[in-house]
Amino acid sequence: xTERTVVHDTIVTERTYGHPPDRVFAAWRDPATKRxxxxxxxxxxxxxxxxxxRVGGREHGRFRRGNGPETRNEMVYLDIVPDRRIVMxxxxxxxxxxxxxxxxxxxxxxxxxxxxxxxxxxxxFFDGADGPSSRKQGWxxxxxxxxxxxx
Amino acid sequence: xTERTVVHDTIVTERTYGHPPDRVFAAWRDPATKRxxxxxxxxxxxxxxxxxxRVGGREHGRFRRGNGPETRNEMVYLDIVPDRRIVMxxxxxxxxxxxxxxxxxxxxxxxxxxxxxxxxxxxxFFDGADGPSSRKQGWxxxxxxxxxxxx
Numbered sequence: 338x339t340e341r342t343v344v345h346d347t348i349v350t351e352r353t354y355g356h357p358p359d360r361v362f363a364a365w366r367d368p369a370t371k372r373x374x375x376x377x378x379x380x381x382x383x384x385x386x387x388x389x390x391r392v393g394g395r396e397h398g399r400f401r402r403g404n405g406p407e408t409r410n411e412m413v414y415l416d417i418v419p420d421r422r423i424v425m426x427x428x429x430x431x432x433x434x435x436x437x438x439x440x441x442x443x444x445x446x447x448x449x450x451x452x453x454x455x456x457x458x459x460x461x462f463f464d465g466a467d468g469p470s471s472r473k474q475g476w477x478x479x480x481x482x483x484x485x486x487x488x
Numbered sequence: 489x490t491e492r493t494v495v496h497d498t499i500v501t502e503r504t505y506g507h508p509p510d511r512v513f514a515a516w517r518d519p520a521t522k523r524x525x526x527x528x529x530x531x532x533x534x535x536x537x538x539x540x541x542r543v544g545g546r547e548h549g550r551f552r553r554g555n556g557p558e559t560r561n562e563m564v565y566l567d568i569v570p571d572r573r574i575v576m577x578x579x580x581x582x583x584x585x586x587x588x589x590x591x592x593x594x595x596x597x598x599x600x601x602x603x604x605x606x607x608x609x610x611x612x613f614f615d616g617a618d619g620p621s622s623r624k625q626g627w628x629x630x631x632x633x634x635x636x637x638x639x
Contacts, residue, residue, distance in 0.1 A: 393562070413577065416589050424589040426566060426589075426591060428566050435566075440610055444494060459591055460610075461575055463567070
């Protein structure tokens with residue numbers, strides 16, 4: 338029997354944007370905008386992408402960098418409070434093998450004319466692949482790209 | 489604007505069964521067996537229950553105790569390694585309002601002729617309702633009922 342291990346960990350990261358919560362929330366809700374900052378990473382080829390933003394709806398993507406492994410992201414939305422909160426669960430897979438399953442909570446707080454976004458990921462990381470620290474780096478990069486998309 | 493809060497917490501509980509992992513795993517996989525220990529709680533009326541046990545499949549239930557609120561459980565399976573691991577995400581709702589979203593990891597380890605089951609729940613608990621400690625109690629009760637079902 339192959340030894341399989343699960344490491345559970347929680348990462349928290351936050352970023353403040355100079356736009357009000359409804360603008361920042363919309364960048365998670367609208368498929369074209371979400372695709373821009375979430376999926377169109379430099380050097381990545383998008384083989385498939387779709388977003389159905391509603392409770393029970395799915396988001397799915399398949400990506401590849403050069404001749405690297407197929408990276409697959411399958412997400413389902415669990416809870417949505419407009420302009421306030423999004424909770425989703427997702428898996429990441431390399432070449433068809435899940436490397437993690439996560440619960441992600443996005444909280445939007447009005448701060449003056451802007452928004453404080455807090456992202457909390459409670460993850461189960463499988464078999465030693467891709468750990469919490471690289472996941473946090475990944476999300477910091479995404480929240481940076483979101484800033485660029487908001488302009 | 490109503491103040492909404494999210495509390496993130498992780499609960500871990502475990503139980504040892506005198507049956508091998510494939511028997512214990514089967515009690516999570518088979519809809520009739522799962523229904524028996526998971527849904528048929530004493531004093532609860534099952535208004536709806538269904539299980540589609542595969543990655544991407546759903547489990548859903550609506551329950552009521554006497555004239556209490558409708559309790560709804562919506563689950564989606566994220567990762568399944570037969571006889572070893574199940575990872576699912578689920579929400580709990582009272583009268584249509586989500587009180588929590590969780591990532592649940594069930595690990596099955598062979599211990600002699602039996603099984604050590606470790607359940608880890610990484611939860612986002614909303615708006616002060618139903619916290620981590622009552623959730624842990626709830627799962628302890630379910631794992632006890634699972635023992636009775638296994639016989």
